[in-house]
Amino acid sequence: MSISRSIFRSSPRRYAIAAKGLALAALASVALAIQPAAAQNFERPVRLIVPFAPGGTSDILARLIGPKLSAAIGQTVVIENKPGAAGNLGADAVAKAPADGHTLLLMDVGSLATAPSLFSDLTYDPNKDLAPVSMVMFGPYVLAVHESIPAKTAQELIAYAKANPNKLAVANSGVGAANHITAVSMAKELGIQWKNVPYKGGAAASRAVVSGESGVIINGSTATLPFVANKQLVGLAVTGEERVAGLPTFKEAGLPGGDAGTWQGILTTAGTPPAMITRLNAEIGKILETPDIKAKIAEQGGVVRAGSPADFSAWLKDATTRWGGIIREAGIKGS
Known part of the structure; x- marks a missing residue:
């Protein structure tokens, strides 16, 4: 019974x-049983903030990923460029957004790692107020010059810089940006002096060198190689372990800083439900594995670098400590 x-x-x-x-x-x-599923649903359009001007590496990636993410979550993904303060203006907007996963940040996360050491009045804490979602890619830096600079190789550039202290202007994405720190570190190790000139993002920095306003750039391959290919800039070397577009590696060219580059990642507001972050991480991971996205990133010399939120968080904390030491030793201050 x-x-x-x-x-x-x-x-x-x-x-x-x-x-x-x-x-x-x-x-x-x-x-x-329904709660976890509901927690990862998207109820309205998603803002994908790029804290730099259009045309840079972060902007290019956002416009590649945005449409596919929109299809995956069933909501419009609106790309919003919010340049200023070396990426901090846009990052702050995401840090202060509702913690529901509907506001995302895509940027060179090296800028997030340097911000705490550069700005005493920083209005947010990258490691506390932002939640890593997924790393996106690693792109090597390209060292390039305006055609008027009398250097066709990296060694010729070094010789010219030593013979002409502070004559060369090196464009960067903003004070404290990762390519700024790379240029400072390189100058110290090579025993040269050049002026570091900040712009509102890598695209603006590239255009400044194309126009001859500045003479040298160390910038992400995605945003810089097209100018080299179009003969608007003279490429000298590339970071990373492999040649890109026929350019020698920094190691081959006798340059320090060969492990430098642009690390692009996506974050959201801290406090966002873990289920939402997990959903975003999974969808972005699938997008980055699609053949067309991988091919387009590879065309620009980049390599897909997806991964877990935990791995991304560990990378950010380590980079914050490591690059913070370089900034303090060089006495760099944000403005």
Whole structure:
């Protein structure tokens, strides 16, 4: 005899109460089962903020990823360029957005790692107010010059810089940006002096060297190689372990800083439900593995670097400590 039949025979009222309890328990189980799914649903358009001007590496990636992410989550993904303060203006907007996963940040995360050491009045904490979602790619830096600079190789550039202290202007993405720190570190190790000139993002910095306003650039391959290919800039060397577009590596060219480059990642507001971050991480990971996205990133010398939020968080904390030491030693201050 089943338990339910035993209860019914002994007392119909007791059976009714038990049945009601079982029904409520079942409803509760269903509700609990639905909660995780609901927590990762997108209820309105998503803002994907790029804290630099259009045309740079972060902007190019956002416009590659945005449409595919929109299709995956069933909501429009709006790309919003919010340049200023070496990326901090856009990062701050995401840090202060509702913690629901509907506001994302895509940028060179090296800038996030340097910000705490550069700006005493920083209005957010990259390691506390932003939640890593997924790393996106690693892109080597390209060292390039305006055609008027009398250097066709890296060694010729070094010789010219030593013979002409502070004559060369090196464009960067903003004070404290990773390519700025790379230029400072290179100058120290090579024993040269050049002027570091900040712009509002890598695209603006590249255009400044194309126009001859500045003479040298160390910038992400995605944003810089097209200018080299079009003969608007003279490429001298590339970071990383492999040649890109026929350019020698920094190691081959006798330059320090061969492990430098642009690390692009996507973050959201701290406090966003873990289920939402997990969903975003999974969808972005799938997008980055699609053949067309991988091919387009590879065309620009980049390499897909997806991964878990935990791995991204560990990278950011380590970079913050490591690059912070370089900034303090060089006495660099944000403005």
